[in-house]
Amino acid sequence: MEAHIAEWLNLLVRWIHFIVGVAWIGASFYFNWLENHLNRQAPQEKGIDGNLWAVHGGGFYHLKKFTNGPDKLPEVLHWFKWEAYMTWVSGMTMLTIVYYYNAQAMMIDPSVFALSPIAAITIGISSGILSWFVYDFLCKSPLKDKPLILGFIIFLYLALLAFILSQFLSPRAAYIHVGAAIGTIMAANVFFVIIPAQKELVKALSESRTPDPSYGASGLLRSRHNNYLTLPVLFIMISNHFPSTYGNQYNWLVLIAVSAVGILVRHYYNIRHLKKAMWMLPTALFAFILIVMATMPAKQKALSDSETVSTADVLTIFQQRCFSCHSSQPTQAGFSSPPAGLAYDKKGVLENNADKINTQVTQKIMPLGNLTKMTEAEREKINRWYRSLK
Ligand code: HEC
Incomplete structure (x- = not known):
């Protein structure tokens, strides 16, 4: 009952997050396009x-x-801010429902670091708050007059954050918290800097004076950062469904590399009207292909007859390690239906999903948080079962 409601709540909040996020980023892209055209x-x-x-x-x-x-303030003036605030609020709500509510399973990976749930949640929440303070401090420092160096240092800070979080949290939790930190920076930029700058504009107009230029300058700087951060943050949101990213041994590096590609693509769209950016898209595509190649799993040699494993040989492993969540009637607290729709007690489901299962098991993403204490030998056996099917 409780898990069932949590699942629907997850769906509702995710849906809202998605809708308001589209509205926010859509408006941001649109105004950027408008300015350039x-x-x-x-x-x-x-x-x-x-x-x-x-x-x-x-x-x-x-x-x-x-x-x-x-000359005169119009009667109706439209502002664009609620999309940003709602995206942040719904994002934080989702983080709570999906990650903090189920911290043992979702945030902790004993093979990464044996944290307590409270410690993991504390790291998660404080990483977002700390990131805003670091970022805001950098933007107010003398670096604000050197936007390129400032941008590079912010990128380095986020790279460091990705590295540090990946040393403590489960891979997916590390990824999503880098995303949450970026989202927090973006929403706080709107709340603390961009909207106050616009208020100053409006106030100056109604008082018939010239606006304080410092507001406009910082508002512009922060909007520009938000613009460049959109593609990385969107990548991080969807990466949770792609184990080749967060499941990689150097997952933090994959995050940084794909984000850099995203920033380059965004840059192309920002300056393509200047007609000197032609090289950027092919470079981004080439870099993306390099990432795909660099993350390619090593080819495994063919099994000898004595090494092959049948489904019957591994069934007990699945029963012991996976069925508590992945069966028609999960027994694990917090699950009312089999996650990702995978009920391994149903005929053929194991074989049909062998590819996914192998990836999840060998990259140690499943069992979630290794709650069911799967051993190395069992992972190796599942891998041989997968290779025997081919
Ligand atoms: C504690 C509960 C739990 C246990 C135990 C567990 N899983 Fe999962 N599994 C999940 C959840 C939650 C998801 C959904 C993740 C998502 O939606 O992104 C999932 C998703 C998956 C997926 C789909 C991933 C995708 O990208 O679509 C596979 C495959 C999988 N699990 C395999 C396994 C295997 C194999 C085992 C046993 C070795 C196992 N799981 C044990 C909770 C569990």
Whole structure:
């Protein structure tokens, strides 16, 4: 009953997180695109920096960007902030439902580090808060006048975070907490810097004075960071479904490498209107292929007849180590239905999923948190069973 409700709650919050996240990133991409595509050629109307015509959904739109703002504040002015806040709130709720509520299974991997659930949760929560303070400190330091170096140092900090978390938390928890730290930085940027900068703009306009330029400069810097962080954070969100990423021995390095590719792709879209960015997309694709090759599992040699293993030979291992979660009626607390829809007590399910099972077992992702205490010898035997099927 409780697990059943937790599952539906997970679904609801995930759905909301996804929707508001699309709205946030969609708006951010759209305004970025708008800024880059404004027609700024003279002649422009008085006080207008640039304008743009677009056709969408059955109508023509004509947008203008003001050099300093309108003479008088419009009655209705739209802000874009709730998407950001809701994405963060729903993300944190999901982190709690999926990871903190089930910390023993989801956050701890005894083969990585034998933490207590409280310690794992403390590391998880404090990594997000700490990251915001480190990032904010860097952005306010004299580095703010050297955006390229600042960007590089922020990237190094996030790389270090990925490395440190991967030394303590289960691989997926480490990944998602790097994502949560980035998401926290992005949402806090909106809350603490970008929206206050816009409020200053509006206030200055209503008081007929020129806005304090320091607000605008930091708002622009933080928006730019948010823009570059979108592709890495989206990658981290989906990576949880791809064991070749978080399951790699050097999973933190995979995270950094794929994020760097994402940043390069984002950069291409930011500057492609300047027509000197042609090399970026092929480079990103090439780097991606290199990552695929570098993470390729070693080829295993063929088994001799005496080494082959049948399903009957490994059934007890599955019964002891997996059935508590992966069966039609799970007995493990917190599970009301077999996770990922995999009920190994059903005919043919083991064989049909042998590929996935082999990956999860040999990369030590399953059994989750090794709650059922699977041994090395058993992992090796499952691997031979998988190879015998081929
Ligand atoms: C404590 C509960 C638990 C135990 C025990 C457990 N699993 Fe899982 N398993 C899960 C959960 C939860 C998921 C879903 C993860 C997700 O949705 O990303 C999962 C997902 C999987 C998947 C699907 C992964 C994918 O990418 O689709 C496979 C394969 C798997 N488990 C195999 C096993 C095997 C084999 C065992 C036994 C050696 C095992 N599991 C033991 C909880 C468990």
